[in-house]
Amino acid sequence: MPRVRALALVAALPIAALAACSNRPNDLYTYYDDPTGTAAVTSQTAVAAPVTTSARPVDTQRLREPGEVAALALMGKADLVAEEVQPDxxxxxAQTTLPDCAVDLGAGxxxxSSWLYPSGARLRQVAVVSTETDQAADVVAAARSDLTCKTFKVAGVSFQVDKALTIAALPGVDxxxxxxxxxxxKSSCTAVLAADRVVTAVTxxxxxxxxxxxxITRVAPKAAEVLTRGA
Structure with missing residues (x-):
């Protein structure tokens, strides 16, 4: 074999081997530009997907001081516009024991708040934030059991208890x-409502x-709305 021909054969061997190993056309200019190549797939799969976590709902009542929670449960003048009342x-x-059969609104x-109607009638509301271990619904259940007397006296005046009045179930109230x-x-009507750990009595x-x-039929739904709007 002539020397020039032998050298040409040796020089061609590496290029032929490269084309055979890659199983691709021997085009070095397009080999690294192909976006669907193995190197591109590897770099895409190496990127980790972002981890998302769902935030837990925050109990805003637990973050506030009990006094603030109780104050927020009271109706304000804006809530009582339809009643045309003024601050008393x-x-x-605040009295947490009602004169009616000595109903107890619980510890806490x-x-x-107290309001006066133009007619001289009075609207009074008490809100109590129960202790951590008590639920307000338990306080209302106890009040239901305590309301067994037929009469009671306030400043020497005798009142007769009338449990015939009913109000439709109020949204959000336990x-x-x-x-x-x-x-x-004189007559009085009282609604005692419970939501979470707050109990309110409106008279x-x-x-x-x-x-x-x-x-009381008009005011009770408004009291329930105020009681549950910050829950």
Whole structure:
């Protein structure tokens, strides 16, 4: 074999081997430009998918101080526009035991508000944040059991208990209890509502049973709305 021919054969062997091993056309310019090549697939699969976690709902009541939670459960003037009431300057310290059969609203942090109607009727509300181990619904259940007396006295005036009044189930409320009490020249109706660990009692005192019943029927749904809007 002539020397020039032998050298040409030796030089061609590496290129032929490269083409055979890659099983691709021997085109070095397009070999690295192919986006579907093995190297491109490997680099795509090496990128880890981002990990997403769903946030747990935050119990806003647990983050607030009990006094703030109780205050937020009270109806404000904007909530009582339809009632045309004004703040009662004689509003007293929150009373967690109602005169009606000595119904107890439970232990905890309490706040109270009091309002006057143009007619002289009074609207009073107490909100109590129960202790961590108590649920407000348990307080209402206990109040239902306590409301067994037929009469009670307030400042020497005798009231007769009337449990005939009913109100449709209020949205968002865990339990509810409504009753009225009537004296010779005064009547009152009370709604006790529970949601989570807050219990609220709303009482309307009016000159006649009809006025007291009408007012508590209007006010109770608004009290439930305020009670549950920050839950």
């Amino acid at each position: 300057p004689a509003s007293a310290t 942090t309490a706040r109270q 339990d509810q209890l409504v009753w009225c009490a009537t004296a010779a020249a 309307v005192e009016a000159s006649t049973p009809a006025r007291a019943k009408s007012a």
